Amino acid sequence: MLKKHPLFGFILFGVILFLLSNRVDELRVFQGATVAIYVIAIASIILLTGYSGQVSLGHGALLAIGGYAAALSRNYWGAPVWLTFCIAVLAAALGGYLLGLAAARLSGPYLAGTTLALAIGLPSIANQFSILGGEQGLLYDIGLPPTSLGADFTQYKWYFWISALAALVTIYWLRNVMNSRYGRSWKAVRSNDVAAELAGINVGRNKVLAFTVSAGVAGLAGALLAMTISTVSPGAFPLALSFSLATGAVLSGVTTLGGVMIGAVTLVAIPEIVDTVVHRFESSEAVANNLPGLLVSTLLILTVLFVPNGPVEQMRARHEKRAKR
């Protein structure tokens, strides 16, 4: 039934998450929210990679656009929370559209380098215009959870509910998009753009469209990220965030949405595991500070060397091979 009606699967997963969130402590709930946000952001990179075979090193900048758009609309127009999320998506999609116009002409390492330059460049704009709040940034307060949820319903659980719901809806929607005419066109462009062009696909328009959709999704992730830390500032969207997201996308496998949880969970779990290990063995500060980075980058190098398509795709390929035999 799950294969035929994936919607049931998503709803079932949502119910399990809901039940789980009542059983674990605050820290886990917060980490759950972070995982959900990473899932959205990583999915947007996978979508982008789905058409160009190219990973964006500057997705942090698109998240920043979403976060700032949400905070601005909340602070200056007093927009309701759901509307700020919509504005975040639209603003980031617009940014992605403009970037996509340029990016459609680039490929190879040029796109990676250009997005990298954007990730370094964009946050500095916040220091230029006082409306963006400079280095301190802006407050982004979505308010307390509704009282109808009960008195002991915590703020973090509210964040988790919103992020998890957003993640589930986004992945379900992206899954459908990938299986639609557009998704098939993007895959065709990715595999062979000349052949795609001959088959009547407008390569340029499809690239820009994919970039726009990806950016919109990234904008949603940005708004959610801003929600969990209650502020937006240049420091909230550092280069390291862009690199983490690219890392997460590669660990998940950039050719399919199926493994999107792997990267997100790894990004959240590794610092946690290192923390436990460091406490157990009372290691020095240098170890505590650098072990997560060392583990993640080693994992990254090993992944691209040995399972460049990602673990899920690798398993599927092996499965198919066995089935053929």
Add this chain to the structure above:
Amino acid sequence: MTQFIDMLLIGIGAGSIYALMAIAMVLVWRSTRVINFAQAGMALLSTYIGFELVQRTGNFWIALPLAMILGALFSALVEILLIRTLIKHSTTGPVAGIVPIIATLGLLGFIRATIGFIWGNQDIQIQPPLSKVGFKIGEDTIALSPMNLLVLLTVIGMVLILGFIFQKTSLGLSLRASAYSPEIAQLAGIRVGAIRTIGWAIAGAAGAAAGLLQTVNGTGAVSPDSLEFSLLLTFGFIAAVIGGLESLPGAVLGAVVLGLVLAVVQIYVSGTLVFIVAFALLLLVLLIRPQGFIGAKAGRRA
């Protein structure tokens, strides 16, 4: 008028350091068709090695060449251990394009974490070997100190040496031939594998010089998470791309143009805008003249 001269001096000074980084990226791109996003990490490691050498020997001018040699060795090692494995395992299909990018990105993280293990995450301080107070012309102090002057002269000297190697020696001929067409070069009896390693080694030396000179020319402070090195990477990349990515003179030209444009923005508009202007310049060049200032027409989309 002094402001204008200051702008020129600052622009050319900054551009000269970006030029070294851009040269490193061009050399790596020409020899293995990889944009080395770990170049900043390798420069950072060399800077730390330079710091150790300055501590031990007490002389910056001994430390600089030694750090460059060690940087070259490390870079060659990376080529042999990582990039060769990468080429051997090279996949075709949609992910082929991202593999080198991600591998070098992973290397960047690996180097940063390793530096953190060894030297800690706090700033270290390298004393500039010369005064950083600007020269005086009449009453005015101009934005050119003995330190700046030496950085500039060192960079010019290195570029001239590199130019000589590339144009006048048989090693340079092999390097150019391997970049132009690896197969034909192989048939002509050039050991392309070894030449690739040498290309990486020279890039490592140039990156090491860029890192050390950038540090002593700036605040003198470095940490593993230093923003300076992310900027060095990005500006080096931008300079290399607007210069054409294939050509060494192009890289130098691109770097000087970038340095001057950023200096104009910094002095006449606002210091915080330099990053976004650099990005805009990159986009503009890629859209209007995608082959760069100096570069063949084809090949930029590949």
